[in-house]
Amino acid sequence: MIAIQSRDNPLVKRIHALSTSGRERRKTGLTVLDGAHLMAAALDAGIVFTQIVVSDTGLAREEHQALIARVGAQCPVACLPDPLFAHVSAVESPSGLLALMAMPALDVLPAMVNGSxxxxxxxxxxxxxxxxxxxxxxxxxxxxxxxxxxxxxxxxxxxxxxxxxxxxxxxxxxxxxxxxxxxxxxxxxxxxxxxxxxxxxxxxxxxxxxxxxxxxxxxxxxxxxxxxxxxxxxxxxxxxxxxxxxxxxxxxxxxxxxxxx
The missing domain is CATH 3.40.1280.10 (SPOUT methyltransferase, trefoil knot domain)
Known part of the structure; x- marks a missing residue:
């Protein structure tokens, strides 16, 4: 786990851009999952994260520690001070834990549309x-x-x-x-x-x-x-x-x- 303190850090800039810009998400093919529940649902569905970010306060939560341990060495983890985490988070009430993931194909229709x-x-x-x-x-x-x-x-x-x-x-x-x-x-x-x-x-x-x-x-x-x-x-x-x-x-x-x- 690496500790980051500066807004000028490239990772901080990258996550802030992904959180705030649809153009950046389309350009990179990445998006941001904010919160333990959402991240757990993604992991249950077999999603692979490319980065995990946790706040100082978030790191103290057992639920967050368990999710980070569940991912293991799958992807890097960065820890940010609470104000810096709030800066990169896309939501008004930051959860203290977020992850980056690749967006799936968004426009591939099934061969036949059926069912409700x-x-x-x-x-x-x-x-x-x-x-x-x-x-x-x-x-x-x-x-x-x-x-x-x-x-x-x-x-x-x-x-x-x-x-x-x-x-x-x-x-x-x-x-x-x-x-x-x-x-x-x-x-x-x-x-x-x-x-x-x-x-x-x-x-x-x-x-x-x-x-x-x-x-x-x-x-x-x-x-x-x-x-x-x-x-x-x-x-x-x-x-x-x-x-x-x-x-x-x-x-x-x-x-x-x-x-x-």
């Missing part, structure tokens, strides 16, 4: 995107297709909100959804209000469904609305007009879980 999945259209809020992936994973979804305009799926903030979902499902970015779903044999459901929109709770959700969820405030693009074979709405007896996209997705996905028992 989610399509996220220009969801720009990192917290919402991570929560959507976490919710989908919890509901048994194993594939997420993201269109242009979504937040970067493997950014530190999305990873933190996803709480390990990324390692339980395939997350593909910059997807041409019309091409991806060209041979899809299941239902394609869009949560939109229209003349033919059906109540979610009256819909038979047996069988695979591709769920389409749109951006905050704007909803789905017209091209994706037209791709849907089923329009769905969530009955809302209250006076609000809409739900947060992550909340709407949770209701839809777990109604399908409920129906399929």
């Amino acid at each position: 999945l989610i399509v996220l259209d220009a969801v720009q809020d990192a917290g919402n995107l991570g929560t959507l992936l976490r919710t989908a994973s919890a509901a048994g979804i194993r594939l997420a297709l993201l269109t242009e305009g979504c937040a970067q799926a493997w950014s530190p903030r999305v990873l933190r909100a996803g709480m390990g979902a990324h390692f339980q499902m395939q997350v593909l970015e910059h997807v041409d959804v019309e091409t991806a779903l060209a041979g899809y044999t299941g239902r394609i459901a869009a949560t939109v209000l229209s003349a033919d929109s059906q109540s979610l709770f009256a819909l038979d959700l047996a069988g695979p469904t591709a769920w389409l969820f749109g951006a905050e405030g704007q909803g789905l693009s017209d091209s994706l609305k037209n791709l849907a074979t089923t329009h769905v709405h969530i009955p809302m007896p209250g006076r609000l007009e809409s739900l947060n996209v992550a909340a709407a997705a949770a209701i839809c996905l777990f109604e399908q879980v409920r129906q399929n028992g």
